[in-house]
Amino acid sequence: MEVKMPNIQTREEACQWAVMRVRALIAEETDCVTNMANTAAAIFEIWKDVSWAGFYRMKNGELVLGPFCGKPACRRIKVGSGVCGTAVSQKKTQLVPNVHEFPGHIACDGGSNSEIVVPIFLNDEVIGVIDLDSYEFDRYSELEQNALEKIAQMLSKGCDWSNW
Numbered sequence: 812m813e814v815k816m817p818n819i820q821t822r823e824e825a826c827q828w829a830v831m832r833v834r835a836l837i838a839e840e841t842d843c844v845t846n847m848a849n850t851a852a853a854i855f856e857i858w859k860d861v862s863w864a865g866f867y868r869m870k871n872g873e874l875v876l877g878p879f880c881g882k883p884a885c886r887r888i889k890v891g892s893g894v895c896g897t898a899v900s901q902k903k904t905q906l907v908p909n910v911h912e913f914p915g916h917i918a919c920d921g922g923s924n925s926e927i928v929v930p931i932f933l934n935d936e937v938i939g940v941i942d943l944d945s946y947e948f949d950r951y952s953e954l955e956q957n958a959l960e961k962i963a964q965m966l967s968k969g970c971d972w973s974n975w
Contacts, residue, residue: 826958843970868939893917898928908949927951
């Protein structure tokens with residue numbers, strides 16, 4: 812059965828719809844790669860002004876770009892480096908209205924101007940991050956942060972991470 816996206820008018824509605832859509836997409840699927848790919852696609856489809864949505868996973872003490880995305884400029888990020896690495900080292904969401912003012916920002920796309928990175932936890936350890944970029948300054952707010960943190964929790968609980 813096809814689910815049609817409603818006529819979203821506000822950022823609040825977009826955030827609510829993203830959470831509901833991801834919940835539905837992962838409800839009966841436990842494969843983490845499938846769920847992350849579907850999550851990234853849903854966010855990219857639903858939220859306006861997102862230039863990139865993807866995931867990094869922790870592997871051998873650094874962040875590695877998810878297997879379903881090929882941004883060659885940012886395949887590996889050290890913990891503590893850039894926005895993604897800072898999210899891991901601080902174990903908290905990084906909401907960056909202007910990436911050009913973020914110390915040590917790693918420019919994977921020279922056109923990006925704002926970013927949000929949300930850690931995914933398993934047993935109190937960061938196992939990966941959700942990373943969204945935008946060409947707009949100040950694109951992300953607490954609305955998107957709250958929605959992405961809910962999505963990260965759903966992924967943490969709903970995925971089989973044994974092959975991650």
